[in-house]
Amino acid sequence: MYLLIALSKNIQTVIIARFIQGSFGSTWATMVxxxxxxxxTPHERGLPMAIxxxxxxxxxxxxxxxxxWIEINPRLEWRWIQWxxxxxxxxxxxxxxxxxxETRSSILLARLAKKIRKKTGNHRYRARIEDEKTSLRTLVWISCTRPIHLLLTEPVVSSFSLWIGFLWGVMFCMIESIPGLFQSLHHFNIGQEGTVFASMLVGTGLGFASNFYQEHLYHKHFARRGPEARLILACAAAxxxxxxxxxxxxxxxxxxxxxxxAIAITIYIWATFIVYLAVFxxxxxxxxxxASSALAGQSLCRNMMATIFPLFTKRMFAALGYNWANTMFALIASVMVPIPFVLFFYGPAIRLRSKFSRMIAERHK
Incomplete structure (x- = not known):
């Protein structure tokens, strides 16, 4: 798709190629x-998730x-971004x-059982998944529908997806507004506008550093709070x-x-990082x-918001101005502040009403 975009002759080709590119690329994000x-294990995965x-x-x-800086170079321009x-x-x-x-436990168990059967000649060694084989069509159907089912029926997945989806949409609106703001108000060129995005790196660095404190809080309060100990800093980020x-x-x-x-962008990305990590x-x-299905459901919501928000960004900023448009986002974010607090205090009771999370909780007893 990068090749198609680099060689494109019109905007329609770019849009179609970007759509296909995003469709295939989303698979990786949902699998991580x-x-x-x-x-x-839950007690070990804080740092990998932060990375x-x-x-x-x-x-x-x-x-x-x-x-x-690639685009501003007359010998490279925008096509070389794709190359x-x-x-x-x-x-x-x-x-x-x-x-x-392969990392999925059921698949690894099936491979291990197969290896033992081959070594011992004893065919009583079997993994449960081998006796529950389903057709490829059924597997594809489950993979496509389970994330949506979890998104629509699981309150934990729904609330977090709505929250991170809104934050992701606003982030892309913010990205969309940076060229207009810094060019019209402060007369930045394209290269300088791109450098403003370094504030996102600073915010990410602060979020990554904050994770070490969150991990300390998680290990300290896990015995009493359970998985909700993951949400302590998310409450502050809200x-x-x-x-x-x-x-x-x-x-x-x-x-x-x-x-x-730039400071505002840094704080926003810092808080978004904390929320993003807490969600995952x-x-x-x-x-x-x-987990992959639950995360695929929230990724679907998040990426849909990231797609939808930029479609109305320019018109919204033109109609309301940067001040009032972003104030509206701030007010909506204020309404969403209680989400992590509700899950922090009432998460166990909410999860007990869930078929999937209750199954996991019973398995770990």
């Missing part, structure tokens, strides 16, 4: 949480920095078969988010230094082998 849940979150959010900041990405992804694709291994948006909205004037906007870690803890 489940894979980490397979490899590490993944840093890559997801930090990459969003690195891309515009590099792309801005460079194609080279990097091509190299990575060659490494995937060498470094990726308050930070509207504060960051209010700063961003009311510093969007020519006579306020541009660094105030908490859902992985609550849903165990169904």
């Amino acid at each position: 949480g489940g894979t980490i849940a397979d490899l590490w 993944f979150s840093a890559a997801a959010l930090g990459g969003t900041g690195i891309g515009p920095i590099v792309a801005g 460079i990405q194609m080279i990097l992804c091509g190299a990575y694709s060659l490494l995937v078969p060498l470094i990726m291994r 308050v930070m988010l509207p504060i960051a948006m209010f700063i961003y909205s009311w510093c969007s004037v020519p006579y306020v230094p541009w660094v105030s906007l 870690s908490y859902l992985a803890d609550c849903y165990g082998p169904f």
Whole structure:
């Protein structure tokens, strides 16, 4: 798809290629949480989840920095953004078969049983999954429908998906607003506009550093709070988010230094990182082998918001102005502040009403 975009002659080709690219690329994002849940126990997976979150959010900041200076170079321009990405992804694709291994416990047990049968000649060694074989059609149907089922029927997945989906949509609106704000108010060129995204890297770094404190709190309070101990810093982040948006909205004037906007972006990304990490870690803890499906459901909601929000961003900013448009986002974020608090205090009772998370809780007793 990078090749198709790089060689495209019109915007329609770019849109179609980007759609296909996003459809295939989303698979990787939904699999990471489940894979980490397979490899590490709940008490060990804090750092791996933080590394993944840093890559997801930090990459969003690195891309515009590099792309801005590539585009401003007259010998490269925007097509070389695609060529460079194609080279990097091509190299990575060659490494995937060498470094990726199966992690799902049921599949590994089936392979182990097969190996023992071959070694001993005793066919009574069988994994449960071997006796529950289903058709490829059924597996595809389950893979496609279970995330949506969890998203619509599980209150924990629904509430977190709504929250992180809104934050993701606002983040992309913020990304969309940066060129207009910094160009019209502070007269930045394309390269300088791209460099503003370094504030996202700073916010990601602060979020990554905060995770070590969150891990300390998690181990300290897990015995009493259970998986809800993952949400302690998320409660603080819920308050930070509207504060960051209010700063961003009311510093969007020519006579306020541009660094105030960069600070607001940093705080917003810092808080978003904390929430993003809490969502992945908490859902992985609550849903165990169904973690990939739960995370796929929230990823669907999150990426739909990221798609929808930029569609109305320019018109919204033109109609309301940067101040009032971002103030509206800040007010909505203020309404969502109670979400992590409700789950922190009432999460166990909510999970007991859930078929999937109750099954995992009973398995770990």
